[in-house]
Amino acid sequence: xxxxxESGGGLVQGGGSLRLSCAASGGxxxxxxxxxxxxxxGKEREFVAGISWTGGRTRYADSVKGRFTISRDNAKNTVYxxxxxxxxxDTAVYYCAADKVPRRVVLTTQPGNYDYWGQGTQxxxxx
Numbered sequence: 001x002x003x004x005x006e007s008g009g010g011l012v013q014g015g016g017s018l019r020l021s022c023a024a025s026g027g028x029x030x031x032x033x034x035x036x037x038x039x040x041x042g043k044e045r046e047f048v049a050g051i052s053w054t055g056g057r058t059r060y061a062d063s064v065k066g067r068f069t070i071s072r073d074n075a076k077n078t079v080y081x082x083x084x085x086x087x088x089x090d091t092a093v094y095y096c097a098a099d100k101v102p103r104r105v106v107l108t109t110q111p112g113n114y115d116y117w118g119q120g121t122q123x124x125x126x127x
Contacts, residue, residue, distance in 0.1 A: 002027030002098050002116040009094060009121030012086055016125070020081040022096030022118055030074040033099035033107055035114055036081045038092035038123075047109035048094070049081060059107040064090075086125045093120040 008020040049070040097114035
């Protein structure tokens with residue numbers, strides 16, 4: 001069973017940057033696509049970015065395209081989310097999750113297709 005631990009959240013001014021990390025243990029991390037999701041107070045959890053199990057394909061929500069970059073290091077069992085040009089509307093708890101289907105060809109954006117969620121890390125962006 002894969003266990004995920006996020007880190008790197010914090011408080012930052014608008015226009016600033018943060019890099020989130022998600023460390024995986026206890027399973028076959030390198031055969032699962034990975035996703036980053038976020039949930040703001042009173043809102044549903046939403047897809048932010050995803051990366052295929054090989055790292056060769058990525059997908060982003062329209063709201064973060066051009067500002068966020070997802071990457072992974074399978075040797076370190078870690079996935080990253082580099083967040084630049086942060087906006088107050090990016091404020092949320094950020095979660096990483098592993099696709100429940102190993103070696104899935106299509107990058108999925110639906111939370112229900114992901115298992116093994118981390119505990120989340122808070123990102124707060126001030127205006």
